[in-house]
Structure formats: C-alpha cells, structure tokens
Amino acid sequence: MVRTCEEAPTLKELLSTRKKDHANSIIVSTKNKDLFKGDVSELPEELLNIQIFAWDKRDGIYITIE
Numbered sequence: 001m002v003r004t005c006e007e008a009p010t011l012k013e014l015l016s017t018r019k020k021d022h023a024n025s026i027i028v029s030t031k032n033k034d035l036f037k038g039d040v041s042e043l044p045e046e047l048l049n050i051q052i053f054a055w056d057k058r059d060g061i062y063i064t065i066e
Contacts, residue, residue, distance in 0.1 A: 008051040015040060015048075
C-alpha cells in the first residue's frame with residue numbers, strides 16, 4: 001500500500017490498530033537497510049513517530065521511504 005505524505009500514518013498509528021493476537025516481532029526498514037528488528041515494545045520513539053508509506057501487514061514488515 002502506498003500513500004501520499006498528507007495521508008501516511010505514523011508507525012505508532014499503525015501499531016495501535018493491530019489485533020491483540022498479532023506477533024510482537026517487527027522489522028522496520030528503508031529500501032536499502034534495516035532500521036530495527038525485534039520486539040514492538042522495544043521500538044525507539046523516533047521510529048514510532050515516522051510516517052509509513054508502504055507496509056505488508058501479513059508479514060509484519062513496515063517499510064519507510066526516505
């Protein structure tokens with residue numbers, strides 16, 4: 001899913017809508033490198049507040065565009 005800057009949600013917004021039984025593991029990456037791999041509860045605040053322009057909910061992978 002791809003969105004414009006005005007409508008792109010933050011990672012925090014996306015995570016707040018996930019179901020309770022979803023896995024807690026997440027990968028946050030750009031096109032060229034991984035920014036974070038690990039438990040959702042350990043995500044740094046700066047990553048929670050970035051806008052997410054594309055993601056794959058089935059795999060728990062969130063991709064940002066720099």
